Amino acid sequence: MKCVEARVPLHLSIVWVPVVRGDPLHDGSLGAGLMLEPPVRALACNAPGGYHGPKIPPALRCLRSLGWNNEFIRVETPYPPGYGLAVSGAVTLAACLAYAGLRAISSIRAADEAHVAEVLEGTGLGDVTALYTAWGLEVRVEPGAPGVGGRAEAHPVEELWAVAVPVRSVDTRVLLREMWSRVTQDxxxxxxxxxxxxxxxxxxxxxxxxxxxxxxxxxxxxxRAIAECSSRAHLVVYKKGSLVIIVDEPHNTIECLEKIGLRAILLRLTNTRPFTRWIDLRENVKQCSHTTC
Ligand SMILES: Nc1ncnc2c1ncn2[C@@H]1O[C@H](COP(=O)(O)OP(=O)(O)OP(=O)(O)O)[C@@H](O)[C@H]1O
Ligand SMILES: CC(C)(CO)[C@@H](O)C(=O)[O-]
Structure with missing residues (x-):
């Protein structure tokens, strides 16, 4: 059986300036952020079997817009959705890149559909464009989908750990509505x-x-975690629902967080771009049922 695997990093947007032009291809954000791994992994195979993975509305919307007809797709994420690390964008892009690879649809079309699905479902503005066009430390210089000129610039990052704590799930639409009572466009x-x-x-x-x-x-x-556990950090941020502490050596930070009752997920900064590859599952066909590969 032929399958295509796609890997897409997570994205921590630290600055965002929403740009709303009234059409989802051109809506987006200017901003800047960091790419994190391990990546989201999606596997699409040319066999029936349906979608197995986190139920993320933009991912299903994007797949349908590419003509997905319930073929087998499995998606795994190292971080939960809804906590501000662009899991919805990464899952959507990974699923659609894998499916597009399988059906010989161009990757830029998959990225555009992923961007449109994110905007329409209210789960992100600039994540897909950052993920598709950049790596490392990204600066979004043109808003919108990649196919209409949306673009981020990439700058290499050092090998550092990102100790991340999903503290509380927050809806992106709520974030985008409520932030303006605390900060201005300026x-x-x-x-x-x-x-x-x-x-x-x-x-x-x-x-x-x-x-x-x-x-x-x-x-x-x-x-409390910032006050007690981040003294040696290169960068500390609380964004949407996650605390992220970027450090040279993660163990003391993780231990410190545990002592105050917070469980961290260990991630790393990454310079790796999204990629797809063909996998021939002929050898392993017995292990690959419709629900597990
Ligand atoms: N257990 C879950 N908790 C929260 N959201 C979930 C869960 N399972 C699926 N979802 C869906 O995942 C999506 C989460 O999107 P959302 O934009 O809030 O988060 P994110 O992509 O992880 O972070 P962000 O876009 O802010 O960086 C929503 O569409 C939500 O319906
Ligand atoms: C709106 C947003 C901050 C949600 O995480 C992100 O999509 C972005 O930076 O455009």
């Missing part, structure tokens, strides 16, 4: 321009303090 543009002028972990750390954590204030548990 605050967002100011933070964005500063990172664009000097794209570095230091400028992102400043943006995290001056913009992100004002737009999405950390709850008490995260404030």
């Amino acid at each position: 605050d967002a543009i100011h933070a964005y321009e500063a990172v664009r002028r000097e794209p570095s972990l230091e400028s992102l750390a400043r943006a995290a303090r001056e913009f992100t954590m004002r737009a999405t204030p950390p709850p008490e548990a995260a404030r």
Whole structure:
């Protein structure tokens, strides 16, 4: 059986300036953020079997728009959806890149459909374009889907750990509505321009303090974790529902978080781009039923 696997990193958007033009291909965001691994992995096979993975509405919308007819698709994510690490965008892009690979549909069409699905379902603005066009530390310089010019610039990052705690799930539509009672459009543009002028972990750390954590204030548990467990961090941010602490060596941070009752998921910064590859499952065909491969 022929299958295509796609791997897509997670994305931590630290600065975002929503750009709403009234058409989902052209809507998006300017902004900046970091790519994280392990990646989301999607496997699409030319056999019936349906979708197995987190039930993310934009992923199913995107697959249908590419003509998906219930073929086998399995998606695995290292981080839960709904906590601000663009799991919805990464799952949607991975599933659609894998399916597009299987059906000889261009990857840019898959990325455009993934972007449109994210915008229409209210789960993201700039994540798909950042993930598809950049890597490492990304700066989104043109909003919109990749096929209509949406683009992010990539800057390499060092090998560092990202200790991430999913603290509480927050709906992206709620985030985008409520942030304007805490920050202004000028605050967002100011933070964005500063990172664009000097794209570095230091400028992102400043943006995290001056913009992100004002737009999405950390709850008490995260404030305590920041005070007690982040003294050696390169960057600390609370975004939407997750606390992320970027460090050289993660074990002390994880232990410290455990002591105050918070369970971390260990991620790394990554310079790897999304990719797809063919897999021939002939050898393993017995292990590959419609529900498990
Ligand atoms: N257990 C779950 N908790 C939260 N959302 C879930 C869950 N399972 C599926 N979903 C779906 O996943 C999507 C989460 O999208 P959302 O944009 O909130 O989060 P995200 O992509 O992880 O983070 P962000 O886009 O803010 O970076 C929603 O469409 C939601 O319906
Ligand atoms: C809106 C958003 C902050 C949700 O995580 C993200 O999609 C972005 O940066 O455009």
